[in-house]
Amino acid sequence: MRRPTRLQGPGGPVLFTPERETVEVAPGAVHVPGWLSPEEQLNLVRRCRGWVQGSRSLQNRTLPGGGVMSVKSTVLGRTWAEPWHGQDHEADASDPLPGDLLELGQRGVASAYGQDSPEAASFMPTTALINFYDAHAHMGMHQDLDETGPDPIVSVSLGDTCVFRFGNSEHRGPPYHDVELHSGDLFVFGRSSRWAFHGVPGVQTGSGDPGLGLRHGGRLNITVRSLRDRN
Numbered sequence: 001m002r003r004p005t006r007l008q009g010p011g012g013p014v015l016f017t018p019e020r021e022t023v024e025v026a027p028g029a030v031h032v033p034g035w036l037s038p039e040e041q042l043n044l045v046r047r048c049r050g051w052v053q054g055s056r057s058l059q060n061r062t063l064p065g066g067g068v069m070s071v072k073s074t075v076l077g078r079t080w081a082e083p084w085h086g087q088d089h090e091a092d093a094s095d096p097l098p099g100d101l102l103e104l105g106q107r108g109v110a111s112a113y114g115q116d117s118p119e120a121a122s123f124m125p126t127t128a129l130i131n132f133y134d135a136h137a138h139m140g141m142h143q144d145l146d147e148t149g150p151d152p153i154v155s156v157s158l159g160d161t162c163v164f165r166f167g168n169s170e171h172r173g174p175p176y177h178d179v180e181l182h183s184g185d186l187f188v189f190g191r192s193s194r195w196a197f198h199g200v201p202g203v204q205t206g207s208g209d210p211g212l213g214l215r216h217g218g219r220l221n222i223t224v225r226s227l228r229d230r231n
């Protein structure tokens with residue numbers, strides 16, 4: 001877990017960042033750097049390529065207020081009751097979450113909160129959201145409110161490094177922590193941080209390993225979630 005990471009500036013020198021260690025950024029919000037091995041990252045990128053075909057292609061979604069997101073997204077597994085932000089396939093409550101993602105989510109919770117934690121025993125994810133960030137994409141501060149239950153959100157990063165802004169549960173302004181998420185990092189937020197505002201102000205273009213196979217660079221983010229019935 002404690003290994004130094006290297007950051008390649010676009011066309012610039014290789015910068016050495018300090019050792020990165022697991023940090024509980026706020027109660028219940030845990031950053032685990034270097035969680036996935038390079039091989040696991042490569043496999044996950046390959047799997048993502050298969051998952052985002054056809055009606056599940058990555059698209060710039062329209063927000064309920066009419067704005068178009070700069071991030072391209074798709075959802076796998078169980079979807080929200082209403083067609084999701086312009087998702088063009090019918091919501092299907094029986095869609096199974098791919099087994100690799102179910103297992104990824106459960107492993108993530110166990111790594112962040114401990115194998116013996118209540119969350120590790122009970123987390124049964126139903127849904128995964130895949131986000132793709134190109135050089136110009138960002139995500140504004142928001143709460144993840146679509147899942148009504150208290151289950152944690154499990155987030156995995158692949159490709160370019162980003163700044164993940166993790167705020168408070170009251171409003172979208174400061175105080176917040178800016179956390180660098182590198183390829184292979186895990187970030188889990190639940191418990192009293194479950195409703196914290198968070199966002200991605202930007203990605204460091206070209207910082208990802210070209211060997212990952214993201215043809216034009218960019219960042220993939222997978223969040224594994226548990227969608228409960230609203231009533």
Ligand SMILES: O=C(O)CCC(=O)C(=O)O
Pocket residue numbers: 129131139144155164198199200221223
């Ligand atoms: O890209 C990320 O790291 C965060 C994504 C996110 O917050 C979301 O999809 O709700």
Ligand SMILES: [Fe+2]
Pocket residue numbers: 142143144198
């Ligand atoms: Fe979110």
